[in-house]
Amino acid sequence: MDIYLKYFLIGLAIAMPVGAITVEMTKQGLKNGFIHGWAVGIGGMTVDILLILALYFGFASVLALPYVQTPLWIVGAGFLAYLGCDSIKNADKDITPADEKTQKSFFSTYRNGLLVAVSPGNLVFWVSVFGAVLTQSYSSSHSGSFAIAAFGVMSGILIHDLGLLSIVSVTRKVMSRQMIRWVSVIAGIMLLGFSLYFVYEFVNGLIELF
Template structure:
């Protein structure tokens, strides 16, 4: 159980670490308003991620009578995770991130930050497809079932996202001296390697189950 929980936490960290819309907004607000302004963005995003994860759970529950479809979605999910990792390794960092980090437009308190994070996570047109792929790749294909135990364990992915959010928010207290293009590039490389590794692991697990 500890191994499974640790794996989910690391996957959550790897998914949250590469620079994206939520991370960019975190950096912008964190550099200007500190830890909680940044963390509330990630917290709102995690709430949105949880909504998409629950929706993915109920979507896959409909398909559990068709294990081959679950296997197919799982393989596609593993490929998607590998793709995310390779894209992260290729891009490393978007130079536009630091060019846009000014204080203009950074207004509002905790509730606004939560709302912005939630909207960035939910309004994203690929959010549900993203979590459907992640969930399908992490389903226990040997049991060929989508149950509440699996949903519970996948919430540790969200916990990993929040852990990374707290870590990044702490770094932002140090300002641009700590969080610069070089450090974000190194973080992205680490996250990319983790994502590729997890994608390969999940994909090979599903394929070995099909062969056996």
């Protein structure tokens, strides 16, 4: 129970700072409602679960290699730049009033969550935070510690996402179309900012490699 609570709080803490996933979730939640904001969160958690499985089956050392992490910065930058430009360009499109049913597909927003979550930052987190737990999980006395820790982190992220989207859903009911449009523009600018940061990290990674 102590392991679960510890990693639940870690999951909650890492989800709280405003990041690319939070920005995209909020934008989709305002434009198309709770379910579409949640689709972004599910996309991000899908990547997290795949990383957990990769670590469990022994890929931690591979994921920690600079030659693996560095190219992912530019890949992530490309995805975020695409989503940022799309958010600004289509800021006035796909806005569904709170009392109407959205026509936007669930899969399209889920895909956005996947694209945003492809980040070396995710790799660094899972490799560093779960490094010690992964080692312990192979001993008979701590055989379930890795699974408990992973479940704890994912629970923390889940609670954060549900709480955020509940607030967004209530806020959406009192926001005008123009206000939501500007939120989409601001979200696009923030995603482009994250993209530039990824490019910066990519350049730094290349400098360190060569």
